[in-house]
Amino acid sequence: MKVLVTGGCGFLGSHICEFYVEKGAYVTSYDNMTKYELKRTGLATEAARNYNRDYLEKLGVNIVVADIRNFEELLDNTKGCDYIIHTAAQPAMTISWENPRLDFSTNVLGTFNVLEVARILEIPVACCATVHVYGNSINDTLEEEETRYRRKPEDIDEELPTLQGTLTPLHASKGAGDIYIKTYIDTYNIEAASFRLTGLYGPRQFGGEDHGWVANFTIRALMDWPITIYGNGKQVRDILFASDACRAFDAFYKSRKPGIYNIGGGKKTAISLLNCVDIIEDVLGKKPEVKFAPERHGDLKYFICNTTKAKQELDWAAYIEPRAGIKALSDWVQNNREFIFQKEPI
Numbered sequence: 183m184k185v186l187v188t189g190g191c192g193f194l195g196s197h198i199c200e201f202y203v204e205k206g207a208y209v210t211s212y213d214n215m216t217k218y219e220l221k222r223t224g225l226a227t228e229a230a231r232n233y234n235r236d237y238l239e240k241l242g243v244n245i246v247v248a249d250i251r252n253f254e255e256l257l258d259n260t261k262g263c264d265y266i267i268h269t270a271a272q273p274a275m276t277i278s279w280e281n282p283r284l285d286f287s288t289n290v291l292g293t294f295n296v297l298e299v300a301r302i303l304e305i306p307v308a309c310c311a312t313v314h315v316y317g318n319s320i321n322d323t324l325e326e327e328e329t330r331y332r333r334k335p336e337d338i339d340e341e342l343p344t345l346q347g348t349l350t351p352l353h354a355s356k357g358a359g360d361i362y363i364k365t366y367i368d369t370y371n372i373e374a375a376s377f378r379l380t381g382l383y384g385p386r387q388f389g390g391e392d393h394g395w396v397a398n399f400t401i402r403a404l405m406d407w408p409i410t411i412y413g414n415g416k417q418v419r420d421i422l423f424a425s426d427a428c429r430a431f432d433a434f435y436k437s438r439k440p441g442i443y444n445i446g447g448g449k450k451t452a453i454s455l456l457n458c459v460d461i462i463e464d465v466l467g468k469k470p471e472v473k474f475a476p477e478r479h480g481d482l483k484y485f486i487c488n489t490t491k492a493k494q495e496l497d498w499a500a501y502i503e504p505r506a507g508i509k510a511l512s513d514w515v516q517n518n519r520e521f522i523f524q525k526e527p528i
Contacts, residue, residue: 446487
């Protein structure tokens with residue numbers, strides 16, 4: 183089996199590459215090695231950007247440094263592959279405000295190119311969307327409790343209307359990609375899936391305040407840097423550990439049932455930002471310093487996936503619960519802090 187993973191040297195992409203290498207596949211990581219996200223984290227940018235690439239090279243992954251916005255290059259490197267997994271993205275809402283052209287070209291044109299390659303080569307493709315495609319009108323349906331928001335019904339399925347509420351360029355670009363995937367399924371009958379993913383986390387994630395909040399909180403707590411929470415900290419996500427996400431991509435390849443899927447941990451992994459800080463304190467045995475700042479434009483305060491469709495169609499469900507996942511993440515940070523992380527926060 184030959185698999186091409188766009189964004190393969192990123193956090194999720196690297197785990198998918200490793201997953202398929204361990205299954206005996208020939209894996210290509212297709213990644214432009216951009217650093218714009220990492221420059222904002224307070225981490226050692228060059229070391230962090232190269233970490234996953236070096237890790238994958240040792241596993242025997244074929245590393246291609248190239249951009250999904252270059253259609254011919256993407257097509258050439260995908261010929262002969264059996265499966266495309268599209269994780270490359272501009273994932274941060276904050277960056278989408280500041281550089282909407284980068285956001286559009288990466289998330290819309292990049293996803294379009296991936297779908298065209300899948301159509302031309304007649305191979306299955308699974309793409310990373312996000313629960314942000316629903317917009318943030320969900321915020322208007324919440325009840326506030328002591329440490330978290332609550333909603334009835336608690337979990338949300340794929341029938342909820344998308345792009346509702348106050349929108350940002352990220353909502354538009356990820357929503358457009360999601361629509362294009364459904365369009366290519368309906369028009370060209372390709373074997374494609376759009377995974378509306380919730381809060382991903384795990385080892386090898388260099389989280390910043392823009393994206394990857396569980397890793398950001400864990401790293402900052404271990405480095406004795408203050409954690410910044412935007413808003414009151416009662417925001418809720420059903421966080422999803424990297425290995426569970428990898429199994430979802432493999433489940434789609436096995437089932438070949440095209441469609442849109444909510445992919446998250448469900449009610450059993452749903453935690454608020456304040457809950458996450460408490461778990462980190464329990465795991466590390468020390469209380470992190472927390473600062474609060476005003477909530478950010480466009481933020482989604484709550485999402486818990488109803489994953490019934492993924493269970494029925496793909497035979498997939500998440501297993502890793504938050505404390506075990508955060509412990510694995512914190513162990514990785516502890517083992518790599520000296521040569522990855524800078525001494526002073528930003």
